[in-house]
Amino acid sequence: MAEEREAISMASSLPPPPQVPMELHAENRSKLIRSLREHLTSSSRPLKGFGGEEKTRYCTDHVELFRQESYFAYLFGVKEPGFYGAIDISNGKSILFAPRLPADYAVWLGEIKQLSYFKEMYMVNMVCYTDEIVEVLRTHHGGSEKPLLFLLYGLNTDSNNFSKPAELKEMEKFETDLSTLHPILTECRIIKSDLELSLIQYANDISSEAHVEVMRKTRAGMKEYQLESIFLHHIYMYGGCRHCSYTCICATGENSSILHYGHAAAPNDRTLKDGDMALLDMGAEYNFYGSDITCSFPVNGKFTSDQRLIYYAVLKAHDAVISAMKPGVSWLDMHKLAERTILESLKIGGIIIGDVDDMMVERIGAVFMPHGLGHFLGIDTHDPGGYTKEMERPKEPGLRSLRTIRELQEGMVITVEPGCYFIDALLVPAMENPNTSKFFCHKEIARFKSFGGVRIESDVHVTSNGAENLTKCPRETWEIEAVMAGASWPLLDKSSIH
């Protein structure tokens, strides 16, 4: 019967998932070495990063699927758990330390690979076992004094967690420096190389396509999680992406005003209704590099005039920001540009009243968009480096949610994700507050009580003289309506639909 089986059709126009060149991570190491050398005066200093370990769930033997720690992934690209890594700043040589696996690993978990396999695979100068770290680092050092190790320790300004420095058994045999490495390595990660960009582009391509696939299949009566399932299937089946950059947010109706919907206590389990807006924030990760994309569209495939009003308020902000982006521009200014653009549209739509400058002073923009305009994107969805030690986080509503306030630089990848939401917890107090009540057209706003919200999020690469949008989803309402009615994407003949 085997001969009767038909080939299955591939529902993707993209080429198969790319091979990832390990030069990418070698380049990352070189960049770090250059940065450190600029910063330091003396020579011959090995430095150490460390990789993550597999974890079991609570007390059980349930092993969560391992995903490498991001700084370690940046430098070494190692997929396997339990590794350590070191780079000698004086000569640029890199060493990986692999766990020594027990003999029965071969029975339960697979081939025990030779050290030479890892040396070739990850393009490092030397691979030893983790139980040899102290000896190797001391021998390698050569000198008579204690070798100086730069360990990774520092604040993640998104989580307010500190990275955990590597722990060695005989730490007293080394001098350690916990402050130098983190800010320099973080700074390296902010500017993406061409090889990094191509992975972020790939993650964007497969995710954009998956978003289109979800739009096409969305119907009233479905569950939100079914949209998540379609997305996950598309990026894995056709894109080889086993991980997402973050838990999918599949918010419809009122839920679309819950900014981080989709977690275990709000698990994408609502039934879609005719007339709902859907706000889907989902992004694939490929070889550690991620994407972060939000599409908003009407569940039934056709925008109402109210939906169109809010949608275009956000889309105009999205487009205005991308048009204004270039090196030297302040991200704080971009956030304010988005706010102002949204407020102007809402004013034209009769939802708010009064002078937009006055609204800006009173932070009315933050009532409708309480989150920041965007964040760095890379190996982490919220890639680090948004604030250096010297930068102070703004205190005003909206602005204080910004994950960075830096000036844009060529090579940054940052999300542009304006949104406009009707959130009772913010709207009600603002409409009751005597200072701000006057700006709101209470009657109009009542109509949006269960509207939820709209967010449009693209991943944008800052170029030498502007910005390039890496995300390729339908954005105009007529594009969305055409795709949801079955048109191919990109649209073949715009004139016939427009």
Next chain:
Amino acid sequence: MAEEREAISMASSLPPPPQVPMELHAENRSKLIRSLREHLTSSSRPLKGFGGEEKTRYCTDHVELFRQESYFAYLFGVKEPGFYGAIDISNGKSILFAPRLPADYAVWLGEIKQLSYFKEMYMVNMVCYTDEIVEVLRTHHGGSEKPLLFLLYGLNTDSNNFSKPAELKEMEKFETDLSTLHPILTECRIIKSDLELSLIQYANDISSEAHVEVMRKTRAGMKEYQLESIFLHHIYMYGGCRHCSYTCICATGENSSILHYGHAAAPNDRTLKDGDMALLDMGAEYNFYGSDITCSFPVNGKFTSDQRLIYYAVLKAHDAVISAMKPGVSWLDMHKLAERTILESLKIGGIIIGDVDDMMVERIGAVFMPHGLGHFLGIDTHDPGGYTKEMERPKEPGLRSLRTIRELQEGMVITVEPGCYFIDALLVPAMENPNTSKFFCHKEIARFKSFGGVRIESDVHVTSNGAENLTKCPRETWEIEAVMAGASWPLLDKSSIH
């Protein structure tokens, strides 16, 4: 254009995911109270469990999708993180402690639910905030002495980890007992109630159907992870299962002899070849309760004679064990029955030579099946309780891998998962060993060098006088071939195919 959109067809014959009655968890609590009362003499002792917390990945703000700790899920069914729970043994009353959420939770994460919501949802007698635990437990106690708390602390015999007892700020205000609760609660979990069984049956139904879907779509040239993606999509899209019981093992060709293939260092990334066997070990979880199912089949849809030989060796063992299972039967004996059945088939197939009793003494069965025959299944894939403190783990190859050696009891759910693998790391030493070399037909075995292995795994419920297989996958080779050629499942007309 909206009116032109067609309904999408649902590729599942199952009813929609069931509503889960919270009586299930209330019953679990009652059972624990009864067990504890039988065990204890004095009265009025509150006891405490505790729930899990959300975790971020390393130092980032990447939040892993939360899954409740299993003992806590058993007693309370709480989906949300950060909860604590207590049960008063004297009066049977249960209390949940909910985290006090900050006001901006409503903006970022969703509606802040009233305590009454949780009281109704989880059918407990009282809900307070976690910051009130000490006060509530002391007040509730009434007496003048320090209240006695039974905390959950004990060994998981699969992971060798200890469960972490709940931590309270003012622990000195209580007497604590760390030894009583764990074995009694573990014993409760071993025998499944009808409501628990119906969830395990549901997880089995959707997973069985998904396995069939994967069989139908498997083709040479695909990647192993595409089979994983088809499975994951089916259980989520049509079954509402966001979690799997464990990371999918999608092993083809030689990889099918790697027992726990599919993890990050061996990530289901091989390309399927014509002539390969596939061994797919995948199971959905629904409302905490899991399934654990393995199907083995030829990638091209048609068994070769060698594949049929090994497959039937395993299927005969699988069927023989299920036929023999009933209360009072020793699981160790079932393991040996499976070994013996496999060895007899291999002997008939000319792969091994000699007296099967002698082979049993020399533990030749463990060369082909190094893992245990099966394990309890429930809220954990490897549900706890396999060994009590009094039981000693066998030391012989194969037997020492058994996750339990208990006698079967009515209400247990245990996996039956015999396998037969050609694992160089075990076969080569056994064939070189002068004591065991004689049993192997070296020439025949050479043919199986890259064969990999076969495993057939079903989830089986021990009934009052026998056993019921909850898993409904095609098992006979002709059933598999028919389904892979496009026949519906269950087969409509067996006579025409057989």
